[in-house]
Amino acid sequence: KLINTLLEMQYALLWGLLLVRLAYVTRTEQAGCALYEDVDEMVCLDRLLITPSLTLSNTSWIVEFYSSWCGHCQHFAPTWKEIVRDTAAWSSVIRVGAIDCAKNDNFQKCTEYGVKGFPTINFYNPGDTNPEHCEKQFLGTRSFADVKSAMIQHVESLNPPPPHWPSFNVLAEGLDLNSGSLLVVLVFETDNSSLGKELILDYCGDKSVQVYRVSRQNLSLVKHYSILEFPSIVVMFNMDRYQVFSGASIEVPRSHFKTLITGALNSILSPVATKKMSAHNMHSTVTSSPPAPASVAPARRRLIQWPSRGQITDILGAISYALRREVTLHNIISGTAYSALLQFVQLLECSFQVDLPKASVSLGAVREGLEGRISAGFIIRRDWLRILDTKLDPNIFPPDPVWERCNGSKPHLRGFPCGLWMLMHSLTLLTLSVPRPRSTDPSFEACHTCSSKEALKTSSKFITNFFSCEHCRTHFAEMALSLSTEPLQHDGDAVLWLWEAHNSVNKRLEGGASTDPMFPKVQFPAKDVCPYCYVSGDNPEPGAIAMVEAPDADSRRIWNRTAVLLFLWNFYSLNHSDFTTANVVLKAAWVTDKSSELHIRFYTPSGANQTGQYDVLVAGTLYSLCFTLMLTVAYLLFRRRARHVMRKWTLPK
Numbered sequence: 001k002l003i004n005t006l007l008e009m010q011y012a013l014l015w016g017l018l019l020v021r022l023a024y025v026t027r028t029e030q031a032g033c034a035l036y037e038d039v040d041e042m043v044c045l046d047r048l049l050i051t052p053s054l055t056l057s058n059t060s061w062i063v064e065f066y067s068s069w070c071g072h073c074q075h076f077a078p079t080w081k082e083i084v085r086d087t088a089a090w091s092s093v094i095r096v097g098a099i100d101c102a103k104n105d106n107f108q109k110c111t112e113y114g115v116k117g118f119p120t121i122n123f124y125n126p127g128d129t130n131p132e133h134c135e136k137q138f139l140g141t142r143s144f145a146d147v148k149s150a151m152i153q154h155v156e157s158l159n160p161p162p163p164h165w166p167s168f169n170v171l172a173e174g175l176d177l178n179s180g181s182l183l184v185v186l187v188f189e190t191d192n193s194s195l196g197k198e199l200i201l202d203y204c205g206d207k208s209v210q211v212y213r214v215s216r217q218n219l220s221l222v223k224h225y226s227i228l229e230f231p232s233i234v235v236m237f238n239m240d241r242y243q244v245f246s247g248a249s250i251e252v253p254r255s256h257f258k259t260l261i262t263g264a265l266n267s268i269l270s271p272v273a274t275k276k277m278s279a280h281n282m283h284s285t286v287t288s289s290p291p292a293p294a295s296v297a298p299a300r301r302r303l304i305q306w307p308s309r310g311q312i313t314d315i316l317g318a319i320s321y322a323l324r325r326e327v328t329l330h331n332i333i334s335g336t337a338y339s340a341l342l343q344f345v346q347l348l349e350c351s352f353q354v355d356l357p358k359a360s361v362s363l364g365a366v367r368e369g370l371e372g373r374i375s376a377g378f379i380i381r382r383d384w385l386r387i388l389d390t391k392l393d394p395n396i397f398p399p400d401p402v403w404e405r406c407n408g409s410k411p412h413l414r415g416f417p418c419g420l421w422m423l424m425h426s427l428t429l430l431t432l433s434v435p436r437p438r439s440t441d442p443s444f445e446a447c448h449t450c451s452s453k454e455a456l457k458t459s460s461k462f463i464t465n466f467f468s469c470e471h472c473r474t475h476f477a478e479m480a481l482s483l484s485t486e487p488l489q490h491d492g493d494a495v496l497w498l499w500e501a502h503n504s505v506n507k508r509l510e511g512g513a514s515t516d517p518m519f520p521k522v523q524f525p526a527k528d529v530c531p532y533c534y535v536s537g538d539n540p541e542p543g544a545i546a547m548v549e550a551p552d553a554d555s556r557r558i559w560n561r562t563a564v565l566l567f568l569w570n571f572y573s574l575n576h577s578d579f580t581t582a583n584v585v586l587k588a589a590w591v592t593d594k595s596s597e598l599h600i601r602f603y604t605p606s607g608a609n610q611t612g613q614y615d616v617l618v619a620g621t622l623y624s625l626c627f628t629l630m631l632t633v634a635y636l637l638f639r640r641r642a643r644h645v646m647r648k649w650t651l652p653k
Contacts, residue, residue, distance in 0.1 A: 034068035034100055034412040035077040041088040042081075043097040047109040050099055054124045054131040058162065060094040061124040062138075062151055065110055067102040068412035070118045071514035072471030078513070079144050086144075087151065092205040093166060094151055102412070104400045107325060111381070116329045117470040121147070123154045126162055152197050166204040168197050170215045181210040183265050186234040188214045188227045195231050198254055199261075209265060233257055235264045310404030312574065315426055316359060317401025318419030319348060323366070324388055324399060326466045334378030340461040342370050347458045350450040351430045355574040358396060365391035413516040417472075421502055424459045425572040428495045431455040432569075432587035452491035456498055457483060479504065492565055492588025499524075499568060525567055532563040562590075 033044035045053060045063065054061055064080055066073040084096045101110035101118065112132050113122070121138035124131050136154065140146040156168055171186070185203075187196035196213035203209040214221050216230055225234050229246045236242040245260055323345075327333065333341060349363040369387035373379045406422065408414035431452045460480040467473040479501050488494050506521040515521050527534050535558040562585060569584050 033098055034102075034410075035066070035074060036081065036084075036098060039081050039084050041096075042084040043095055045097045045099040046103070047106050050097075050109060050113075051131065053097065054128050056127070057095070058126050058164070059092060060126055060154060060158070061128075062094060062096055062147075062154070063122050063124065064098040065101055065113065065115045065118065065120040065122070066098060067118040067468060068100050069102055069415040069417060070469040070472070071417065071509060071512075072469050073119045074412065074513040075471075076119055076142055079142065079147070082144055083147055083151075087148065087201070089203070089205065090151075090201040092164070093201055094155055102416075107328075111329060114331075117468050117473070119470075123150075125158060148198075149194065152194060152201070155201070156197075166200050168200060168213065170213045171218060171221070182208045182237075182268050183210070183261065184236040185209065185211045185261055186214050186221070186225070186236070187211060187231065188216065188222065188225075188233070189231040190216055193231055195254060195257070199233075199257060202254075202258060203261070208269075209261065233260070235261060237264065237268060311422060311426075311572075312356070313402075313404045314406045314419040315423050316356075316397055317403060317406075318416060318423045319359075319363075320392070320397035320399065321401055321416050322420065322423075322462070322466070323392065323397070326468050328381060328385060329468055330466070331381050332378055333380075333384065336461075337465045338373075338378055340458075340465045342367070342374075343458045344462040345370060347427065347431075347450065347455055351427050351455070355430070358393070362391065362393040362396055408516045409518040410516070413514070414519065417469075417514075420463075420467075422572065424456075424498055425495075425502075425568065426574060427455045427459060428452045428491075428498055429569055429573040432491050432495070432584070452494040453488050456488075456494040475505070475508070476501075490589040492561075492585070492590050495565060495568060495588065496561060499564065525564075525571075530563065530567045533560055533567055534558065535560050 033042070036042055036044065043053065050063070054063075066076075068074075080096075080098065087094070087096060099106055099110065101107055101115060114132065114134065119142070121142070122134040123136035123138065124134060125136075138147065138150050140150055155165070158165065185199065187199055189196050196211070200211045200213070203211050216222060216227075221227075225242070225244060227234075227244070227246075231252075232244060232246040234242050234244050243264070245257070327341060330337065345363055345367045349360050349367055352360040352363070366387055369391050370379065373383070401416075401419070403415050403419065406414045406416075406418035408418075429452070431450050431454070460476070460483060464473060464477040464480060467476070483497070488497060503523050506523065509515060510521045512521075525533055565588055566584055
């Protein structure tokens, strides 16, 4: 029994060492962290590494839970990279990690860690035995300075601190500085400065350098070293000679102090110093020059893709992702969130009954499962997952969608946000014409009242309750406030409201980190795609709407509402069987009665229907063919008549 016990302990120790080794993998390629492939200093976590990394570590952790498709996560990624590189020397005290929750393998682990939106930043103590229940979530502004300050505060807050923890205490009056280090650094600073704490963390893993903080109230040391400016540092060599460096007159970054300290240390360790360090003021050595502009490759626009099987694939994929991922991030769905979810599923069932009947039947089963919890008024994650596993057909709604029209040039670009926009546009257009309900449940009356205005409101409620990109959700909620303050009059107005919102988002994100260079975020549709959609002149037709192309632009872009509506119908709608100007405008409810004039009509200077270059080319070709055919027929008839006459004159009498 003793031998077996020892063998079991040995195996446990080996497994523990293996897990520790895996936990400190710093190459991002091994775990596959999208957005951070070029950052070697960061620990890329996944479902296998995150728990042993946090529980077996003797350091604190700050971990970003992000989704690679999330626009705000993409905008925040450069800041997180800067944090990783700036605090790389702090790894013996606090480590920086990230996990991509958009990956199918990691999503379940992210939900276990209580992640409800992206990006989420959590702090963990050394050897945290229960990291799934984190109570230290970062709620700041997610700026570089705020995150770094929060990291220092977290390190300071540990009570009692681990044995190897650095001390941030300020040196007291008359304290003897007997130290076994080659270099002793005194940081003279004001009370609100964090330079001393950052330098202590920078060198806490280096036994040859000891850093102390000194307050400006420590008059004995201030006078002894003739400190006149704050912050200043005193670098002491073997406790027998020192040099003073000041950086108060200008904004001196911490990196310059680190360069001086490292240079002083190298001068001691080097066998032959090429130069003796001379006392100097940092003012004369610090220069600032603007960084050279990075070369940006010109954006390439891919040709417009018209409605196809790929659109249906992406719409179904967006529904699957929304129900399986976004909703599942919530432990309990209750109140307005439960109502928004039920109405959204009802809207999906109603909208697809004609064009995608099998999808509608599957969504109807999900609706029935949700309605079974109405009496309780809430549903927990486990029950919701059970409904999806048993009711939602995985052959129609794949658990891990593969995007077609929404496939970006990189894995983290486009994807679900693109599919969600496509879904919302399709819903507002499909509900312009209300299909007759095929549900066998007589109590299901949702389709009788379904309309584009209701589809827009229902979709907006779902996004404001469940969209996991917190920054994006907040912006959309601000835009959706106008739906309650300024109610829409017609269904066509709902279609165009969503189109305007989409263009507004494109304008705000244009050229940002979430922009795919192959699919630039432009005002849609572009003029070369829909020339009918643009109006020129100072006096546009009644009903045309103006949109400012840029905040500082003098010119204004004028849109023809009818042309835009027809374009959106042709581009997003799944059913083109009644694609005519009259039918679409009638469905938009832009006509008050049969005899009334259209509120909006195509704008042309002559009043005639505007004709595109393609139409002119086709018409000209057909005209030429018809004219050639007529000449050919006339020529053949003439030859036939001529032969008949010649035969008559040549026959013998």
